[in-house]
Structures are given as C-alpha cells and as structure tokens.
Amino acid sequence: MAVLGVQLVVTLFTATLMHRMAPYCSFARWLLCNGSLFRYKHPSEEELRALAEKQKPRGRRDRRPNGPGDEKPLLVPRDVPLQLETCPLTQVDTVVLRFFLEYQWFVDFSVYAGGVYLFTEAYFYLLGPREANISVFWCLLIVAFSIKVLATLTQLYFSVQGGERAVCCASAFLFLLLAMLVQAVREDVLELGLEPGLASVTQNLEPLLKQLGWDWALPVATVVIRVGLAMVGSVLGAFLTFPGLRLAQTHRDALTMAEDRPLLQFLLHTSFLSPLFALWLWTKPIARDFLRQEPAGASPRGLLSDSAFDSLRLWVLVVLCLLRLVVTRPHLQAYLCLAKARVEQLRKEAGQVEAREIQQRVVRVSCYVTVVTLQYLTPLIFTLYCTLLLKSLGCYSWGLGPASPLSVAPSSASAGHLEDEAQRTAAGIAAVLRGLATPLLFRGILAFLIWWTAACQLVSSLFGLYFHQHLAAC
Template identity: 75%
Template sequence: MFLTVTRLYFSAEEGGERSVCLTFAFLFLLLAMLVQVVPEETLELGLEPGLASMIQNLEPLLKMQGWDWMVPLVKLAIRVGLSVLGSMLGAFLTFPGLRLAQTHRDALTMSEDRPVLQFLLHTSFLSPLFILWLWTKPIARNFLHQAPFGDTPFFLLSDSAFDSLRLWVLVALCLLRLAVTRPHLQAYLCLAKARVEQLRREAGRIEACEIQRRVVRVYCYLTVVSLQYLTPLILTLNCTLLLKTLGGYSWGLGQALPLAPVLAAAQDGPVGPKEDEAQQAAARITGALGGLLTPLFLRGTLAFLIWWTAACQLLSSLFGLYFHQHLAGS
C-alpha cells in the first residue's frame, strides 16, 4: 500500500512531491544509521543481542563452507539493510505525516466545543511519542522496574511484566488512533467547503464546473487519505502481534515462558528413506532458517520496525504542523 500511494507522487510531473520524498529518504537514512549506534543502555531495541544470536548460529555454517571471512560482511549487510529499510519507510511515511498534521489541526478546530474529543485527538497525535518512550530504557524500563521512592528500592514491574505491558500499550494506542479515524476523515472532507469559499473570494466570474471540479477532487482523493491514515496504524499493529508471537512474549503480566530452543539444522536429524531430494533440501532450508531467525533476532528487528515507524510518524507530523501553521499560507 505504501508503494502504491508513493507511486502517485513520483508519477506526477508537476509539484515537488518527488523532491520531498527523496529529501526525506536521505534524511531518514542518516537518522537510521545514527539510531543503530545508540547503546542498548539507552535505546533497548535489542539489535545487538539479536545480531549476536544470529551470528552465533551462522558462523558454524559459514565455517563448514570455508566462508568464515563473510561473518563481518553479513553483520554489515544487515546493518545497511536496516538503514535502507528505514529510509524507505521514512519516505513512505512523509506525506501521511503531513496529511495527519493537516487533518489534526482541522479536527481540533471542528471540535472546539467537545473537550473529550480534543483530548483523544491530542493523545492520538502524540501516540508515536509514547511508543518512542517505551523503548527508552532510562525513562521506561528502569523507572518502572526500580522506581525512585526514597532510598529504598521499590520494584513496580518485573522485566517480563514490562514487556507484556509494552505490548498492551502498543495495541491500546493503535485502537485509539483507529477510534478517531472519523474526525480526521471528516476534517479532510471539509476541505471542499474551504476551497469553494476561497474560490468565491477570487475576483472574476467563476464557472460552476470549476466549483464542481474542486469539490469532486477532494472526494475522489478520500481513498488515498484513508490509506495514508490507516496504513501506518496497520503496520504498527501487525508488527506488534508479530513481536508477541515470534519474539516469545506473553500477554500476561506474570512470569514469561522461556524462549523456545532454536531449531536444529535438518542434516543433524535422521532422514526418512522415502524422502526425495527436494524434501530433504526443503528440510535443510527450513532448519537453517530456524537456526538463523532466532527469537532474539526477530525481537530486535520487529522492535526496530515499530520504533522506527513511530519516529518517522512523529517527525513528519511535527514538520507538517510547522508547514501548515507557518508556510502553507505564505
């Protein structure tokens, strides 16, 4: 869906959408490389333990083939791949963030007499900031694990309970953003009225077909706006569910179950006499992937995707607020 929507910007001959996407892609590429060098004591994404777990299982396979010199290259390739993926996600989330900022401002204007809805809109808009806070170890895990109440340490949550609580908070924030979908889309549809009023203030004779064209253009673009709003939400929710399942977490706040042992390679087990070569090859590939894609590696990768998606949404939406507040009318 991201690729389909972004393709519209690159196919347009007029306007600066293509330049904006490329500029933000380069900016997010630099930021993605900087994020990966932040130590785990500050940003606990789990990339370092995940890479160490995967390399530990990959190194014997490479040594069997005499390719042990490729171990540093594999680590570098994974780092570069995550940076490129982060750059692409940043480019894809640029215009959804700009659109979210516009609909957020208009939705707040339309709900001036509804303070509860305004509170929900503000909370939904700041939900990416809460997600960033969940993986910042000094102000999230350390604070809840050992709260600073005087000289006596007071433990609020265990490590496993905090991991489960983080999953529940992610799901709750996704549901909150889903709950305020209607005010955002209604705020976008009200752009048709604003454009007609702006057209009427212009000097000269205005044809009815011009007014109709501007109104229809807003309604025809509603599907794209809906995708821009819902796709980051769906991506975050899917990554959260994958993180729970593949990362070995639990929904309960009690003691977490130990991680499942890594699948052994297929060549270590007996092979049935009736299995053909294709089945044996498939079994070897399955065993190798099970040994490489360890729960620790999947935890780090999915946590990075969730955190990075929230960071891209926050940066692009804040830039959108500044743009619509100070630059759009100039």
C-alpha cells in the first residue's frame, strides 16, 4: 500500500485534469496560436492575373489565351511584383494541419509530466523518499514518446523517393561508427560513467552467475550493452539529422530578422551552442578537473566538490533546455518567413510559371509548421527528461539536500537461508534484476544518451549551417 499514496492520487488527478482541460487550456496551442506568429497568405488567381496584365500588356495574339473560357493553367511571369499579405497564425489555421493533434498531445503531456515531477521532488524533499518515485514512470513515458515522434518524423523522408532517404541511411552509418569510437574513450577524458556502471553490473552478477554455472554470460552481457548503446546512438543520429539541418536554417534566418535586437541575438547564439556546453560538462579535464583545481592561495578543497559538480551539471542542462524553449517562437517565425523568401527567389528567375506553383510555394510553408515545431521541441524534451531521469535513477541531488544513497544489491547468500524453494527462486531473480538495474549503470546509460543527443544535434546543425551558407546558394 506504500505505492498507493499521495503520488498516485496526484497522478490520477493530473491525468483527469489533462483530459478535461485540453479543449480549453493547452500550452502547445498557446505556443503556436497566441497571435505572436504570423504567416503569409497565398495570392489568388485573380490577383496574379491582374499583376500579370499590368506588367505585360497583351497584344492581339494574347487576348484569347488565359481568358475566362480557356482551360489552360494561368501562366504569370516569374518576376511578377507580388506582395504577400500576412495574417496571425490562429487555431483555425493549425487544427487542420497534419500532426497537429499529435503535437498538441505530446507537448501538453510533457508539461503535465513536468508538473508531476516537480510535485514529487518537493514531496520527497519535505517528507523523504518513503515510497517508490512514480514520476520516474512519467519521465520514461516522455522519453518513449519522444523516440516515437522522432521515428514518425523520420518516416516521412522514407515515404517519398528522394535524397532524404540516402541522407538518413548515411548519417545512421556515420553515427554508428562515432558511437563505437565514443565508447572507446577513457573515463578520465570523457566521464560518461559507462565503465563504472558495467563494473557494478559485473560485481553484482558474478556471485549469482557462478552459482548457476553461467560465468560465460558476464562478458556477453557487457558486449550486448555496448553494442546496444551503439545501435541506439546510430538510430538517434539518423532521427536527429533533419531536425539539426532545420535548426540551422531557422537559426540563420532568425539572426537576420533580429539584427536590431542584440539581446535576442545573444540568446539565439547561446541556444544554438547549448549542445556544445552539454558536451563540455562531461569532458573531465576541462570541466570537473578544471572546477576542482585549487586556486592560488585557496583552500585545498578546490572550487567544487564532486557532488556539487554533479548538481551543477544537472542545473546547467535544465537551464539550457529552458533557454532553447524561450527562443522557440523566433525560430518558428523564421521558418514561416520562408514563404516570402521562396517567392523572392522565384522572382530572380526568368520565364513564366504557373499560378498554382506560386500558391503552393506559399501554402506548403504554413502547412508544415507543426512538423517543424515537433522537430524543434522533441530533442529538447528528450534531453530534459533524460536529465530528470539521470537525477532520479542515478541517485543524484539538486544541491538543495543530501543525495540519495546508492543502493547495494543483496548478496546471493541471503537467498540460501529461505525455507521455500519458490521464495529462493524469486529472491534469486530479484537479485539478478537488482544487479542489472544499478544506479551506476543508470548513470552511464542516461549520461551517454544526453551527451550523444547533444553531439548529434551539434554535428547536424553545424553541417546544416555550412550547407545553407555555402552549398545551398550554389
């Protein structure tokens, strides 16, 4: 009955509140449709026909074509002086878009899960960890849904014939090699915690497996964990390739739009380089060792202790995620302004174009805004909730109180004193599971996921920045 306590009541209340309040109050809907974002309206055929007639008067041969009774498509000059009108992005515009319902549910669920996590942390801080932490289940759901959303978005590039499929496959192979190389880096350089985590698993499982005669399973389990992490890294790299390319494009355009706003430019630059800060946090010589070194004339304790540095790392990751959330609208507005840029690019070309193509160039941008929003927010949400899981499952502390003690797996000798054979078997299985699910292993896996997500975002966004600045214009 310990689990059926206050946390379960809060969970049921949150689920009911999320279901009841979705039609009236939605953070996802407010983020897109509060009136601060504007989109470009596509021109009608009458407007394009009038502009074409003003720009090029018709002769006797040109009076009959494109007339009211002509079935041929309307052709207009590419350099037609078209001025696109703007209007606020409203709920009526977005509710019919593809993936809008998925976007609204996913973002709102993430917000409510964050509320449950905050309540649980405050509850444990005041009363102590007397029962199971149910917020871990919410965070695991968010991580699973984030991977599902990224997989769904990546599937869009495989549903059509084009170079996007080849880019995804090539990036998956490249990130697979990089993931295997990262695991070969020593812990005194890149302190992801994989070596201590695997060592704890080996130490806990070795007595149990020796009793069963399964000594060969220990190295196999280690290899399976490492290969599994490399495969997960490859898949995550493929999933984050196009979100990184899109982020580079919107970042570049957002900087152009914020030329007269230096504070916003600073926030945009800091947000774009936030994965680099995340990579720095786990580079031991320039992070932990640098902050722990003894300043001249200071006490031998250094600037930060190990526990203080771990807490600082958690706080920095949360702040970086919130910073990227703050600059969401400038990125989305920069994307919506692509409609105007595409029309202006069309005006630089010679010849004629169908009126429908001009309309499609404008409409496609606004129709794709929910997909772009998911590409921007999903890596952010994934990183944030992996950080929260790292704190809870890794037995870290926020620095406001003492850290949770690392649980020690029970020895196999305790199972031998049980009278019943079924109880002895159940105790052995529980001991094996505790030996696998150690806080040190959780630290290593979650730190790898956070660090790897930041690395994939940094590599793909930097390549996208180079592509849009040098290769796209060619």
